[in-house]
Amino acid sequence: MSRRVAVAAALVVLTLLVGSRWTTNRSAVLANQRSTVTASPPEVRPTTAAPSPSATPPDVVVAPKPKPKPKPAGSGPFGSMKLTGRKQVALTFDDGPHPMWTPKVLDRLKAAHVKATFCVVGTQVKKYPSLMRRIVREGHTLCNHSWNHELDLGKRPAAEIKANLEATNRAIRAAVPNAKIRYFRQPGGEWTDSVVKVSSSLGMKPLGWDVDPRDWEISDAKLIGSRVISHSRPGSIILMHDGGGDRNGTLVACPNVIKNLRSRFGITQLH
Ligand SMILES: [Zn+2]
Incomplete structure (x- = not known):
């Protein structure tokens, strides 16, 4: 070859x-x-197919996933009440009673036939028990707002929170025996689970808000009024102040705010 x-x-x-x-x-x-063409594509496989022998045997109970804790409708942090639950809005006044501003706010409310909620501070109540009596006499709702406006109250030990809220309730009841104190509002809205638990154990519901014109840092009545009016919606809880500083802006804003909210939604009292 x-x-x-x-x-x-x-x-x-x-x-x-x-x-x-x-x-x-x-x-x-x-x-x-x-084989690829003849096999069922994963996305069209029937979900109701009979279980294969490797599926969980029927005697094994699979624990259901824990459901998230239901919060009341219109609730804020830690279930605090943020809306009234109806169309009408509610007015709330914090940080009083104050000898200069509370009587004038009460006058405005009386003239307009409106009932509001007063979130009072224990030290102020102790100083001005007659104002406390007037608030109750004129049919407004009461809310505990801590002893001395402690912003960090919710982070303190439960026993301390309890003592603080009880001291405030005692001061209110020293002025108005048997006063119904339906709500608690955490200063600064700094809610914690603990402060909600303690206040609930004392029979008070956590009262939040959804409209905050920040009237404590501005004195312009027109701006306070327009902030309230533009942010309000059905069921709003409006936060304003009758204490803690010069409240003339709030006072001047009140009649127009009341007129506007009343015509759009109606104003209700929290019970
Ligand atoms: Zn406050």
Whole structure:
């Protein structure tokens, strides 16, 4: 055999080998494609298919996922009440009673035949019990707003929170025996689970708000009024102040705010 013939023979053998290998691979690819085409795509598999033998046996009870704690409708942090739950809005006044501003706010409310909620501070109640008596006499709702406006009250030990709220309630009841104190409002809205638990254990519901004109930092009555009016919606609880500083802006804003809210939603008293 000449060298040329040998090389040609070798080439033939090589070609045959490569060809058969290609055919084998190609067959495998085709087989694969067929199996892919005939298998059900995962997304169209019926979800109600009978359980396979490897599925959880019926005697094994799978614990249901814990449901999130339901919050009352219109609630804020830690379930604090943020909306009245009806169309009418509610007015709330914080940080009094104050000898200069509370009587004037009461006058405005009386003239408009509106009942509000007063969130009072224990130290102020102790100083001005006659104002406390007037608030109750004129039919407004009471809310405990801590002993001395402690912003960090919710972070203190439960026993301390309890003592603080009880001291405030005692001061209110020293002025008005048997006064109904239906609500508690955490100063600064710094709610915690603990302060909600303690106030609830004392029979007071956590009272939040959804409209805050920040009347404690501005004196412009027009701006206070427009903030309240533009942010109010059905069921709003409006936060304003009758204590804690010069409240002339709030006072001047009151008649227009009351007129506007009354015509759009009506004003309700919280019970
Ligand atoms: Zn306050």
